[in-house]
Amino acid sequence: MATIYQVAERAGVSLSTVSRVLNGRKTVNPLLREKVEKAVQELNYRPSSVARSLANSRTDSIGVLVAELHTPFFGEMMQAIEMTLRAQDKHVIISVGHNDLAKELDAVEFLISRNCDALILHSEAMSDQDLVALQSRLPVSIINRHVKELDEACFCLDNESGGYSATRHLIEQGHKDIAYISGPGNKADAMLRLAGHKRALQEAGIPFSPESLYEGRFKEEDGINGLKALLAKDIKFSALVCANDWMASGAMSCARDMGLQLPEDLSIVGFDDVVIAHHVYPKLTTVSNPIYEMGEMAAKHILNKVYGQKHQLQHLYDAEMVLRDSVLSASPD
Amino acid sequence: MATIYQVAERAGVSLSTVSRVLNGRKTVNPLLREKVEKAVQELNYRPSSVARSLANSRTDSIGVLVAELHTPFFGEMMQAIEMTLRAQDKHVIISVGHNDLAKELDAVEFLISRNCDALILHSEAMSDQDLVALQSRLPVSIINRHVKELDEACFCLDNESGGYSATRHLIEQGHKDIAYISGPGNKADAMLRLAGHKRALQEAGIPFSPESLYEGRFKEEDGINGLKALLAKDIKFSALVCANDWMASGAMSCARDMGLQLPEDLSIVGFDDVVIAHHVYPKLTTVSNPIYEMGEMAAKHILNKVYGQKHQLQHLYDAEMVLRDSVLSASPD
């Protein structure tokens, strides 16, 4: 591999001149510039990004922390990040945290030890304080979580309004008795979605009953257990909203196992519009989660912050209804 | 950030000694070693991976090329790769090729310009020659594709035997009239799966009829169009095998749209055991694709080749039946 010295020699100029040409500095004689470019061509010279990083203490690499990768949600996020970053010649180093505090911290340290210029995080285990502390070490973007002190760096879905839309949609279809399977009480997004649900009920003058609420942990089996528990109670409901699609899918299998016809006997709406939403039967009506855009914005935020670019940023994202086949209009009784 | 100089100074030893301690060389006095370790602790020193890379021309980074990321298949592969590599303190740089030759080549050059020590590829667009040429530039692992000249570096599913198993399973359940929706004719894996199907038929003395074959391109809509086309023909079949789960899912919705009961009127088997297989209705009987293991092995191959480790390698993977609810025993007519 040719080095910058050889280019300089071949072009009959000094190191510095080659470097200037390579970095597009204006102050170089067009004649020399041409010579250098010719030499670069002839030697098929490619600057060493490592040497460059050492010299200017920038690696052009961005670390991304995700909870896991085998899930389409994160895949989409990663793809958005990779595409927008590579277009600017930056590269992304991935690291998975498995939703575990120790592992997440470990992953972050790993990324930092790799001299990343910045980090993009989708963390559930780290505390707000951890994130604030991190931000003081290097620039970060935070996806799908709002940290007050890090307002600028956060890119979130409007979970409350999403939750609102979901049950609002059901109400508009004539449903009055609506059960809810929520995510864990310690997760902000889960609680916001639930809050939206309550607001929609209230607005329609329907009292919220804790009886018709089941708290799950966002897993498929929580959908199964949740619906089972709900059905066992002495309550009636013609519709169910699940705080994510996985639980909705679980609820669907459970419903069928219990002999219910879908969507005739029970309307279901999910949340996130993950790939499976389109493949379950009946196809799931759900709430979109524009993770692709969020990933893109998180990347652009880094581009602005670290590399002096000027992209327009959007921090809060609307959750929109994706209408499919799992909701039926309630027949007036 | 502390440098190695400061550690040396604080420990009262030379640079070289610190470096030796850091790299676990044996030839260093335990007393000094201890001093150095103490200094490292106190200064919270972390070696700069960039400087290290420049000095020993290894970056400890492995580039991974995938067709796309938003699909669970690649996600699982990535996760396997990341986990096994990070355990050895290597990091992975991702790059997506979008199944397009120019983009794949571009992505590869990008990765190389990043001074990756090696590459792991899941490429469909590049030619065998491209791959061979690449191998001569730096070590590679190839997932899900067999290149004769690169035998050592390939980690593949036994597609033929998978195709065989799928059809064989149907035959064992009493099916005789089995339609097949295949992947594109120019893809080796698609053709191998089909070959397995034919072998199973032949073994059972069932003649293969081109009439009952539809060639798709591995997309959901191909499943829809495929089944539609098959049903329109003047043939009977009680079972259908689809060369991947996406087409199987498509075929399922199509079947239902055409008023067929699943699995009573039509048994379906898929291929790959992608997440959705578990969420469609009825749950899809399919053929496993141990992509996780393959990713792990591809990573270990690099570990062996570049970093002198000695992992046991497996190159060919069995495809196993995953029995769920989409296949019914055929009633003998």
Place this chain on the structure above:
DNA sequence: GTTTTTATGGAAAGCGCTTTCTAAATCTGA
């Protein structure tokens, strides 16, 4: 007790680039 080995630590030369500083060359204006 002297010579030969062996173990161990330090000095210094890179690795391939960026960037500051200086010097030479060119240009300005009176």
Place this chain on the structure above:
DNA sequence: TCAGATTTAGAAAGCGCTTTCCATAAAAAC
């Protein structure tokens, strides 16, 4: 025409490590 301002190019000093080579001290051999 000349002092001063302005360009432009080169020399050299890092960036933070690894590693070779050499020197010294300790151990072994005679």
